[in-house]
Amino acid sequence: DAGITQSPRHKVTETGTPVTLRCHQTENHRYMYWYRQDPGHGLRLIHYSYGVKDTDKGEVSDGYSVSRSKTEDFLLTLESATSSQTSVYFCAISESSSYSTDTQYFGPGTRLTVL
Amino acid sequence: AQTVTQSQPEMSVQEAETVTLSCTYDTSENNYYLFWYKQPPSRQMILVIRQEAYKQQNATENRFSVNFQKAAKSFSLKISDSQLGDTAMYFCAFMKLLTSGTYKYIFGTGTRLKVLA
Numbered sequence: 001d002a003g004i005t006q007s008p009r010h011k012v013t014e015t016g017t018p019v020t021l022r023c024h025q026t027e028n029h030r031y032m033y034w035y036r037q038d039p040g041h042g043l044r045l046i047h048y049s050y051g052v053k054d055t056d057k058g059e060v061s062d063g064y065s066v067s068r069s070k071t072e073d074f075l076l077t078l079e080s081a082t083s084s085q086t087s088v089y090f091c092a093i094s095e096s097s098s099y100s101t102d103t104q105y106f107g108p109g110t111r112l113t114v115l
Numbered sequence: 116a117q118t119v120t121q122s123q124p125e126m127s128v129q130e131a132e133t134v135t136l137s138c139t140y141d142t143s144e145n146n147y148y149l150f151w152y153k154q155p156p157s158r159q160m161i162l163v164i165r166q167e168a169y170k171q172q173n174a175t176e177n178r179f180s181v182n183f184q185k186a187a188k189s190f191s192l193k194i195s196d197s198q199l200g201d202t203a204m205y206f207c208a209f210m211k212l213l214t215s216g217t218y219k220y221i222f223g224t225g226t227r228l229k230v231l232a
Contacts, residue, residue: 031217042119042206042222043160050217058219090160094217103150104220106160 003027004107006091012113019078021110023091025071032074033092033104034058034066043090049074081114088112119209121223128197129231135182136192136226138207148210149183149190150220155203163205166190197230204228 003026013019023032031050035043035058045058047066055066063085065077078085091107118141128134140149151163166174166183173181178198182191194201204227208220 033219040224042224043220044222045219048213048217048219056213088158092160103162103165104218105162106152109158109160111158 004091004093004105006089006107006110008110009108010111012115013081014115015082016080019081019112019114021076021089021091021112023074023076023107025074025093027093027095027105028071029093029095030071031094032068033094034064034074034076035090035092036060036087037090037109038087046076046089081112083114086112086114119207119221119223121205121207121226123226124224125227125229127229127231128194130197130199132197133193133195134197134228136194136205136207136228138190138192138223140188140190140207140209140221142188142209144212149181150208150210151179151181151190151192152206152208153201153203154206154225155200160206164192194228199230199232202228202230 005024007022033048034046037043044060046060046064047058049055049068067075089110092104094104120139122137147168149166153161153163164174164176164179166181173183178195180193204225206225207223210218211221
């Protein structure tokens, strides 16, 4: 199993508060991703990183920001949490951008509830 | 835009029997990758199998195999000799190239499979 951890694993917060989720990897993989999982939608990409300090938006990036100051850590921040951001959040990593070898490996997920 | 459709929200199968999960996708690309991921109650996303579109041979991994029909844009997963531990949500995914040179997945909405004792 790929060495990916997410913290916290569960969080309950109130509307309007800032929240930061952390993804930590021990694989030294270059690429990292944040997805959210909602019923009826599968997993959708929020933001991704293709190197330290290199990030870009996914398809559902509104209301989220990310930072990557070290290879091993990728942070997802909700500046002002809303109830629509209640979801399960998954981090994923991949080693290369080679079309023939790239496979994403997922962390255990974080369940976030915004009241 | 690429889309992935899983038309079976829920399925069940008797232990030791065979079950097939359906997936169709839409893309204008010629070379791509398709995946099946399994998500048990633990919520961990586990790679089950991957298929390269330029390969005509269907991928197999032990009891898991795919029926890849490129012209029909169909990518079904067959689970043989079903086991109780196969109970999970199964997601079909299409790998899409991003402008940065990396990839993201387009996921289907999932099929919840229950294996009955």
